[in-house]
Amino acid sequence: MNEMIAFCGLDCEKCAAYIATANNDDSLRVKTAQEWSEMYNAPINPEDINCDGCRGDGAKLIYCEKYCEIRKCAIKKNLITCGKCKEMDSCQKVGAIIEHNSEAMKNLKAMFMAYTQT
Template identity: 60%
Template sequence: MENKKNIAICGLDCEKCDAFLATKNNDDALREKTAQLWSKLNNVPILPEHINCEGCRIDGIKTYYCSTMCDIRKCAVDRGFETCAECREIDSCSKVANVFEHNAEARNNLNNCLCLE
């Protein structure tokens, strides 16, 4: 598979992410919907103005949650990993397990693509 810089650290496809799409399309309704959903899922207050992102591994703006609060991102950055695929503990990692449980495509993305440039 080709290089894919828009595969997030956890394997999610940024191009399918509502925050990415809201930013790309300047869609305030999608920002509102995403903020409500993410607030509920993460049990933290997320406002529509926080929903701006150009991609997890791309230089540029990121949602506040992703840039500041995401434990998966913090872990990978602290360890110097481009993605979780580089980590030997990926199969037993409780941080990324939740992503894989809710999105099997994320694990496949990490297994099947060369996510590094």
């Protein structure tokens, strides 16, 4: 199973914060902080760009660690990903991710299949 698939199905290995952390790339941290600050209309500093992945141990982006309702829900339900949740098809939270990122649904289905075969 791919440990870098987030609870919502996004691939953490494709996230700029994860890439910057994995490669200790300060220039990518600066670039990402600038882009995300503009995108989210919120102050984000380069030192905030540290993440070892949604489901793994280690650093998390503050949003992911403290505010992500999908992550909170999956942890509360003791799920590997939302793909194992009986309510996934009707869940508006994960539905919003899937609606804007078709790869997330593919990842959730793959994780579900991998989990059921072990």
